[in-house]
Amino acid sequence: MTLSIKPNKPKTSFSHAGELLARFDKSDPRNPGFGQDEVEIDLRECDFVRPPAALWCTVFLALAVKGGASCRLLVPTNLGVSLYLKGLGLFDILKGIGVEVDDRDVNPRSDPKIVLPITHFETTADATRVTNTAFDSLQSAHLGAANLTSVVTELFSELALNAAQHSESTVGSFGCVQFSDSEKGARFACTVADGGIGVSASLRRNAALRSRFSYDWDALELAVRERVSGTGDASRGIGLYGVSEDVRRPGSSLLLHSGLGSLRITEDLESAARRTRLFPGTLAFLSIPA
Amino acid sequence: MDTLRVNDVLKDRILISRESARLLEGAIASIFATTADSTGHLERVQVTVDFDSVEGIAPSFLDELLLIFDKFVDKPADGPKRSLIVANPPTRLSSKFEAVARGHRMTASARPDGSWLLTDATGTDP
Numbered sequence: 366m367t368l369s370i371k372p373n374k375p376k377t378s379f380s381h382a383g384e385l386l387a388r389f390d391k392s393d394p395r396n397p398g399f400g401q402d403e404v405e406i407d408l409r410e411c412d413f414v415r416p417p418a419a420l421w422c423t424v425f426l427a428l429a430v431k432g433g434a435s436c437r438l439l440v441p442t443n444l445g446v447s448l449y450l451k452g453l454g455l456f457d458i459l460k461g462i463g464v465e466v467d468d469r470d471v472n473p474r475s476d477p478k479i480v481l482p483i484t485h486f487e488t489t490a491d492a493t494r495v496t497n498t499a500f501d502s503l504q505s506a507h508l509g510a511a512n513l514t515s516v517v518t519e520l521f522s523e524l525a526l527n528a529a530q531h532s533e534s535t536v537g538s539f540g541c542v543q544f545s546d547s548e549k550g551a552r553f554a555c556t557v558a559d560g561g562i563g564v565s566a567s568l569r570r571n572a573a574l575r576s577r578f579s580y581d582w583d584a585l586e587l588a589v590r591e592r593v594s595g596t597g598d599a600s601r602g603i604g605l606y607g608v609s610e611d612v613r614r615p616g617s618s619l620l621l622h623s624g625l626g627s628l629r630i631t632e633d634l635e636s637a638a639r640r641t642r643l644f645p646g647t648l649a650f651l652s653i654p655a
Numbered sequence: 656m657d658t659l660r661v662n663d664v665l666k667d668r669i670l671i672s673r674e675s676a677r678l679l680e681g682a683i684a685s686i687f688a689t690t691a692d693s694t695g696h697l698e699r700v701q702v703t704v705d706f707d708s709v710e711g712i713a714p715s716f717l718d719e720l721l722l723i724f725d726k727f728v729d730k731p732a733d734g735p736k737r738s739l740i741v742a743n744p745p746t747r748l749s750s751k752f753e754a755v756a757r758g759h760r761m762t763a764s765a766r767p768d769g770s771w772l773l774t775d776a777t778g779t780d781p
Contacts, residue, residue: 489671489672489673489674490672490674492671492672493667493669493670493671493672493674493675496669496671497667497668497669500668500669500710500711501668504710514710515669515710515711515745515746516746518669518710518711519669519671519711519712519713519746522669522671522711522713523671523713523714523715525671526671526672526713526715591754592754592758599758600718600721600722600755600758600759601718603714603715603718603751603754603755603758604713604714604715606751606754607714607749607750607751607752607754608751610749610750610751611749611751
């Protein structure tokens with residue numbers, strides 16, 4: 366069987382997996398019964414692809430390859446978008462795991478705004494190394510306010526640690542950090558994603574929490590509260606709580622997407638959990654004004 | 656005052672993992688070995704951990720540091736016994752670090768010199 370996935374809104378921005386069609390919810394590459402011989406993600410008509418969407422592509426295809434499928438990414442025909450994704454490291458990381466990517470004539474170029482290209486990590490030691498690499502890159506690039514270097518790195522580190530410690534991902538985790546400057550202002554974007562068990566399954570490891578949520582989306586609401594952890598350890602459960610508190614400042618936002626649930630937290634103390642399309646694992650996307 | 660310079664042991668500038676914090680255990684043990692009385696029992700302890708040259712820490716790192724601290728100090732029963740000073744903290748004392756302190760029944764406060772004081776919740780600034 367062949368699975369071909371195409372973003373629902375081509376010609377606009379492909380922002381995240383929540384924009385995919387509902388019929389793809391049944392195609393979970395973590396499932397042993399995934400049953401696809403070939404998987405293709407078609408980005409040809411995309412005019413822009415944001416980091417959460419790029420990491421969805423990475424995780425989905427990594428899981429499919431792990432499951433034995435032959436995989437292919439059709440790159441955007443818009444050369445500018447392809448150049449951006451090349452700089453973000455999407456094509457190279459996919460080719461490195463065995464995905465077919467025809468990126469001919471998309472020549473790599475140095476982009477100082479890519480603070481950390483999509484990078485694979487598995488252990489907490491990896492997460493430490495990747496975080497320190499991001500810090501060094503941020504410091505040498507002189508992007509944004511100087512005092513934000515530590516803030517951005519610390520927030521990224523928490524997301525990376527969470528993925529390394531709790532995801533149980535068979536394909537490891539992936540992270541990237543990017544600076545952007547648009548009419549909406551300069552921003553840092555940190556994205557971390559894994560192909561693991563998801564937040565709800567992780568919290569279910571703690572028997573005391575099982576009665577407190579029923580779905581992926583209310584599990585996310587619970588996960589950002591202080592001292593909520595799947596480990597059951599009384600002193601744990603500060604990571605996501607800390608990140609969610611830190612983004613409650615002007616212009617910042619956090620998107621968590623795990624399984625069929627997503628949660629967005631913004632500056633004005635609002636948090637909104639909702640049912641959405643499948644992310645086969647967990648993704649965290651953090652946006653901070655620079 | 657007994658001071659541990661983190662940078663003497665750990666060279667990463669961003670310290671995030673529990674494993675990294677555990678690498679400080681030997682140095683902390685040395686401090687306690689020199690301050691314990693002859694029976695090895697400690698009545699009151701103040702340790703300063705100096706983060707000079709460190710650019711960032713994560714709550715997990717601080718939590719593990721406090722777990723190590725707990726290991727060497729009696730739990731408070733009838734008054735303040737534990738004080739940990741975080742000198743030259745690389746970041747502001749935000750709610751996540753205060754939450755870490757609460758998990759160890761401690762309070763965290765920023766001092767005029769910018770350092771943080773973590774002490775037993777019933778205690779006062781020494």
